[in-house]
Amino acid sequence: MSFAARASVVLTLCLTGGSVFALDQQQPSASSPRTVSSVAPQPSVLEGLSGLWDYNAELSVDAATGRPEQAPRSAAARQVAAPASTPPVRPPATGGGTPAAPNPSGTSAGGTNAGGNGSGGNGGGVATFDEARRQMAILLAAERRTLLRDLLEVPEKLTIRAAAESVSITDDLKRERVYATDGKKRKYQLSAATYEATAGWQDSAFRKEIHGTNNFKMTETYVLSEDGKRLFVIIRIGDPKRPETMAGVNRVYDRIS
Numbered sequence: 001m002s003f004a005a006r007a008s009v010v011l012t013l014c015l016t017g018g019s020v021f022a023l024d025q026q027q028p029s030a031s032s033p034r035t036v037s038s039v040a041p042q043p044s045v046l047e048g049l050s051g052l053w054d055y056n057a058e059l060s061v062d063a064a065t066g067r068p069e070q071a072p073r074s075a076a077a078r079q080v081a082a083p084a085s086t087p088p089v090r091p092p093a094t095g096g097g098t099p100a101a102p103n104p105s106g107t108s109a110g111g112t113n114a115g116g117n118g119s120g121g122n123g124g125g126v127a128t129f130d131e132a133r134r135q136m137a138i139l140l141a142a143e144r145r146t147l148l149r150d151l152l153e154v155p156e157k158l159t160i161r162a163a164a165e166s167v168s169i170t171d172d173l174k175r176e177r178v179y180a181t182d183g184k185k186r187k188y189q190l191s192a193a194t195y196e197a198t199a200g201w202q203d204s205a206f207r208k209e210i211h212g213t214n215n216f217k218m219t220e221t222y223v224l225s226e227d228g229k230r231l232f233v234i235i236r237i238g239d240p241k242r243p244e245t246m247a248g249v250n251r252v253y254d255r256i257s
Contacts, residue, residue: 036207038182039165045204048089048228049162053253056230063083063236070156094251147212150193152235158253160222160231167199168204181206215239229255 040046060069155171162168172175177188179199187196195212202221210218221234231253238245 008203026067036181036183036198036202038200040181041201041204042244046162046164047225048224049160049167049206049222049231051160052256053231054156054159054256055156055158056252056254059252060154061250063234065163069249069251143213144216145197147193148237150191150196151210151218152249153191157197157229157256162206205216231255 005119007130038083038144057068061067062069116216156170159170160167164181166180168176170251175190177190179197180186180201183200185196187194189195193212195210195216197208197210199206201207206222208220210216210220212218217239218235218237219240223232223234224230225232233251233253234248235251236246236248240246240248
């Protein structure tokens with residue numbers, strides 16, 4: 001199937017709310033040796049991608065359900081987020097674990113001083129290890145929420161400048177990010193979210209592959225409609241090798257200029 005045919009299927013599913021799984025089957029596999037290329041498309045494609053684009057809330061949908069994208073809130077609707085605060089990781093307690101309940105005899109149930117390490121103790125080492133692991137899980141979950149919040153926030157207008165060697169994207173808050181199209185991984189920051197990304201071309205589509213901590217993966221593919229009046233931004237989150245983990249949205253933008 002040619003790219004044009006694949007794009008036609010993708011765009012049809014975008015508009016009809018087709019399944020995220022069906023849609024992804026029409027795109028090159030993430031396990032394919034060829035994902036993105038530094039070879040730029042025709043100048044007409046670069047010119048077509050460039051311009052000012054307006055978010056179409058009616059046609060932008062959750063890829064799995066076909067329903068309108070949740071909370072289509074403009075990036076301009078809130079202040080730039082400060083770095084997310086996360087619960088502090090408390091150092092392991094010293095002294096061998098949690099205190100035992102009061103005992104009239106002055107000893108713990110195991111016959112040792114309360115907080116000792118006798119056979120009847122409460123396993124202080126295990127308790128502190130479990131607490132540290134719980135706190136780490138809280139940190140990782142908070143960081144993932146930050147990534148999802150900031151990377152999935154809906155910019156109601158996008159300004160794109162596409163060239164052979166890079167693509168510049170500016171949102172409503174005038175936050176510009178420049179993605180080199182050489183396929184090399186670079187670090188970026190959007191509001192409180194920090195991430196790494198590679199970018200390049202898939203025939204006439206521009207594609208970003210985003211990586212975050214704790215194996216976070218997300219792709220954004222930018223495809224023009226045949227008449228150049230609409231821009232489709234196909235976003236997928238999850239591991240392409242595990243389709244059951246995938247989620248995403250199909251955004252539609254109308255050309256302003």
